[in-house]
Amino acid sequence: MNRWLTYATDLVGIRKPQQLATLFTDTVSRELDLDTCLLLVPSADGRTLVPHRSDLEMVWSVTDFDCPFAHVLQSSKSMALSLDSLVFWQSDRSFVQLTESVGMFDVVRIVPLPLNQDVVKTLLFLIGEAEHLHQVFADDDFRRYVDVFSQQWALLTDIEREEQHQRDLRESLFDVERAREQQRLTDSLSRTLVGQSAPMVKLREQIVSAAGSQLSVMIQGDTGTGKELVAQAVHDLSERADQPFIAINCAAIPENLLESELFGYSKGAFSGAEADKQGLIAQANGGTLFLDEIGDMPLVLQAKLLRVLETRKFRPVGGKEEQASDFRLVSATHVNLLGQVRQKAFRQDLYYRLFQYPITVPCLTERIDDIALLSQHFVQLFNDSHGTQIRGLNYKAIDCLKQHNFNGNVRELKHLIEFGCAQTQDGHEVQVSSFIHRILPREEVNLFQVEEPESCTVIKDLKQAIQDFESKIIRERLRLFSGDRAKAAESLGIPKRTLAYKCQKLEIKAP
Known part of the structure; x- marks a missing residue:
């Protein structure tokens, strides 16, 4: 049996284009005793040619006629270059590097595949003894072997291209579904984080993104902007939503009690510790720990918190053994933590550990257009709580609120709306007169001034x-x-x- 026919049967059993190219070139190189045998394959966009061997980091443009590959692609005809003729192809550094081993009796042969076809799929690059290469391409059995390779290559690349298309399609559908799900989650947040202004739309998008990660979240914003609502939303949209959400305000607990609240304590750890008590870190196992106003945490506790974040282990006050807790940390502050770091009032290493995913909650003055929606939302909450039917706010009341400088942000607005609802008869609108005296300073201003x-x-x-x-x-x-x-x-x-x-x-x- 002819050796090339035997080798052809080996090609038919290959199912991957890369493996096929390697077997084909290795066989041709071995049987013809070639110095170099490469298959040059078009890139996915068809603009460049690259070697089938991943160890050769070379690339040629299909339109660069300073290299002979472009001429062969255009003409669909083979090209043979002797050592003397290579002096005319010195401008392409990669080609020069590829042909530097050509000897006196060698030839560089560039063959378009499939043979005798106008449409070129690949280029076969050979360096070997000139007469030997001339004879082998006159051998019908060798040419049939090359044809079998070309047919198998076309089949496998078509299959691979279709598989890649299916993968791209699945990925595209996944991206669409993921975007749709993120939009659904973002829209669901609008029921608690009310507002359609650009800052609020961005905030809800950030919350959805943060919830999908396991990074520590730092929520920044002025007092009354709704930082705890944001923290709760991050938890509710995360994979930990069915686990505990444990919150503590670091500024509301005395320094000497904060450690025992966080870490818990063992019986007899101090006077009054009559039994073991589980701390908030342990309670948050599997869920989310929310540390509000973390900027007020003492430096000593900051060091201990950092260790917990790095090791996921902690020791209760007076305890002898370490315990483990897998929690996601969300923290919040209204102070400039970076400024505190510069003043040595906050640990720099903890600062960077907390700020893995920063979220800034906008002030109410940055989202004035949301006041109408927020007001209606608070009126509805008042109605639900008190069984009333307040119809909302009169347009003059809305205009008045938009002129007010809300230092207390959304919390101040909520209290004003509740006060206005309490001053309004059931079934009526809240009028500006219901709260105007609560939002203007005691020293009479424009509306109250008398000449x-x-x-x-x-x-x-x-x-x-x-x-x-x-x-x-x-x-x-x-x-x-x-x-x-x-x-x-x-x-x-x-x-x-x-x-x-x-x-x-x-x-x-x-x-």
Whole structure:
């Protein structure tokens, strides 16, 4: 049996293109005693050629005619280059490196495959004795062997291309489904983290992203922005959602008690420790530990917390054995931790450990357009809690709130809405008069100001001047609160009975 036919049967049994190329070139190189035998394969985008051998880090552009490969691709005809003719192909460094072993009687042969086809799929690169290469390509059995390789290569590459297409399709569908799921989770957050402003949309996206990781999350934001809601959301959307969410405010617990709260203690550890107590770190095993206002944690405890984060082990106060806890840490602060690090008030190593995934909660002044939605949300919460049917806020009340500088952020807004709802009859809208006196400073501003006399020197009757000024103030307040004497009296800091007496005395009638 012809040897090339035997080798051809070996090719048919291969199922991977890379293995096929290696077997083919190794067989040809061995049987023809070649110096070099390579298969040059087009890249996925078809713009370059690369060797089938991964150890050769070379690449050639299919349109670079300073290299003979581009000429063979264009003409679909073989090219043979002697040692003398290689001097004309010195501009391509990789090609020069590939042909540096060519001897006096050798030839570089570049053969387009399949043979005698207009469409070139690969290039066969050979370096060997010139006469020997000329004879073997005149051998019909060798040419049939090359044809078998070309057919098997086309079949396997088509199969691989289809498999890659299926993988890409599955990955694309997975990406679409993942994006859809992330959008669903993001939308679900809008029920608790209310708002459609750009900062809130970004915040919800960050929460979903953080929840999908196991990184420590640091939540930054001013007081009243809703940091604990964000922490709870990170937990609820994570893989630990069915495990405990344990929260503690580091600023609310005295320094000498914080350690025992976190780590727990053993019986007899100190006076009053009559039994073992499990700490919050142990309680958070499998779930999430939320440390609010972590910037207030003492330095000594910071060092112990860092060790727990690195080893997942801790020792209760007075305990003899270490315990393990697998928890996800979420922390929050309203202070500038980096500034505290610079002042040596916070450990730098713990700072970087906490800030694996930072999230910043926007102030209410950064999301003024959300005030209407937030207000309606708080009205609904009030209705659900008190069994009322408050219809919402009057547009003037919304406009008034948008002008206020909410130092207390969303928490302050919530309290204002609750107060306004409490001042509103069931079935009615909350009016601006229900809370206006609570959001403006005591020193009267624009809305409450009453013009004073241009000059005190023009006053000739002090008693009458005081009565006139007092009358103007009361009339303005009554007009502001639509004649509601109770609200007007409250805004002036006097009893309703006193206001009624003054109205009678000054002959002031409700507007």
